[in-house]
Amino acid sequence: MNGQDIHRSSIHAFATWEPLLRLLRAENAERLAVPGGRVVGRITRSAWSVPLRQMYNDDVLRVVDVLVKDGISAVTFVMEMDAMGRTRLHLLIPSRAVELGAGFNPGALVLVEEALPEPWRRLPDPVPGAVPAPSADPALLERTVRERLPGAVGATEAEIAAVESRLSIPLPEELKALYRVTRAQRADWRGDYEAASRHSEAVRCELFELEGLYIAEATTRECPWPYAAMEAVRTHPSSAVQGLAGSPGWIAFADNGGGDRLAIDLTPGPCGHIGQVILISHEEDIGARLLAHSLTDLLLDRPPTESGSAEPQAPAATSFAYDQETLEGAAHPGLEALRLGASGGRPVTLAPLIGLPRLRSLAAEPGTLVDPAEIAALTGLEYLELGSREWSALLDADGVPQGLLAAAVNGPFEEDPLAVAGLANELLALWGRPRITQTVVEGDLGTRALSP
Incomplete structure (x- = not known):
């Protein structure tokens, strides 16, 4: 509207x-x-x-x-x-440029139309040597499911082809073998709850109907800017799954009964397999967990083997600081997102952050900065969250970073919402965005x- x-x-x-x-x-x-x-x-x-x-x-x-x-x-x-x-x-x-926030104040202000945080823009890295797991066996999978679900109604080749056309991606052979046995349509159970339960037990998940399959790209994993901007993609050389928010190679095909999605992963991590089964948790904003090396393994209750190599500690890409010492400890070339708290600490100077090549997100609680004008030197910021006074100081000094994609006014619960809205509208006006x-x-x- x-x-x-x-x-x-x-x-x-x-x-x-x-x-x-x-x-x-x-x-x-x-x-x-x-x-x-x-x-x-x-x-x-x-x-x-x-x-x-x-x-x-x-x-x-x-x-x-x-x-x-x-x-x-x-x-x-x-x-x-x-x-x-x-x-x-x-x-x-x-307006459409304003996310809903907590309390009475607005959430993030999206300063560029349809802008997404960097982790949500990240595409999977290529893994040239990735292959299907040796355990992937479409024929065994199909025989197993037919034995467990005698008389089940399967999808036709035309129906499978139509889904491939809709998704613009070929379905893996294991997934096609599963749907050839059962199309998982609720109408086939005629409201019989026990039949639905038996079906889920047989296929080890709550299988979607063919029309329910979707590509679990990052945009399907909704997350407000204030949270998404503070995440970072991490994929270690020993990881089976890439630490993405979503991927054009994640085919979501089922639910685990608790709101988490199961997906076939066609863009695995360095130690993963093409076609492995991953779980996308509804309680996490980024990343996924390996469930099985193949869909066959999932159906036959074969848990995935653990990677033998431990992941070495590396400087955190996202960090939290509450005083000058912890801020200096968090500052390193790989830092992407920093949150400054106010747990009784003194205001800090941002000097240690100047020049960091990957710093893109900064969230500072009210009263944590010695001089908000220092923010003007953080030229790589795409997300900035400040208190009302700090934003007012930046606006007065004409120091709002021009590369921002989103911003947020971090005001206390009791702060005047009319004043906060006025400040938010000043920021929206700088980018020509629709105001509150x-x-x-x-x-x-x-x-x-x-x-x-």
């Missing part, structure tokens, strides 16, 4: 909010009675944070319905009211009893 359409939405009608505002007044009367007192909340299409004893109620759902109807992802509101019941409601609606919509809705709740 663009800015013009947002302004036409009934989200800006006082009547949309009035029942909720009356309830907020009744439960937050003391807070609103204080000079400058405000009530702050946020509502999205799937969740909300409002200062009410009973969070789930029809007054909140009325606003949710408007968001869904008008295609608005979220709205942050700031309610002000005088003693006579005259009410000002400030509304903040993020800020509007004021006014109405009169009257001076009647403070109950809805």
Whole structure:
């Protein structure tokens, strides 16, 4: 929904909010009675944070319905009211350039259209000597599954070919052998839960229907910029799986029943095999774990053998520092992402980071920098996260790095969301990106009893 359409939405009608505002007044009367007192909340299409004893109620759902109807992802509101019941409601609606953040403040600001963090742009390294595992045996796999699932309905060659065309990649022979035995369509089980369970036990996973197969590229692994930018791709010479967020050679074909994806890996690590089975965890933002050297091994319950070589310790590509000493210890040519905390430490100078060739992400909590202007010398940054004061200092000094792809304002939970939105809009304006919509809705709740 663009800015013009947002302004036409009934989200800006006082009547949309009035029942909720009356309830907020009744439960937050003391807070609103204080000079400058405000009530702050946020509502999205799937969740909300409002200062009410009973969070789930029809007054909140009325606003949710408007968001869904008008295609608005979220709205942050700031309610002000005088003693006579005259009410000002400030509304903040993020644009497509703004990710949802925690609390009431915006998340990352995507300064370049469709920009992705470096780990999400990383493609697999070539492994010229990679071959299928000796255990890969499509014929044995097919016989085994037929014995376990007598009478199963298999996919036709035309159906398999159609999936290959859709994915623009040939399916490995083992995967085709599996689907020739069972097409894994839920309709074939006619709602029989036990039949579905037997099927999963037979194939050792919750197999997708053919139409459910997809390429697990990095873009399918959604991760907000503030987290993705602080990751790094690590693939050791002894690794079986490349430490990527996703790959054009990862064919996701199943679920493990706990939300993790199983994929056939056609772009293995230096010590892996083409066609190995990997697990992509929903609890991790990057990387995958080897499950079996082949699909045949998975079906026959053969665990993968461990690599014999230990991985030597190397300087961390991502690090955390809380004072000058730990910052200097983290600084090395391979450092890619650094987070500065404030656990009672003194503010630090960024001098040790200047000139580091791979440093691309910096997240500094409020009050951790001696001089925010030093950031201008970190010319390779693509992601920067700072407190409001630090951003204001950079903006005033015209020192915002021009190579940024994304940025974030790291404000405390109690910080004024209107001020944070204004600062975010200054940053978005530097890149000509759509800004957070800020509007004021006014109405009169009257001076009647403070109950809805």
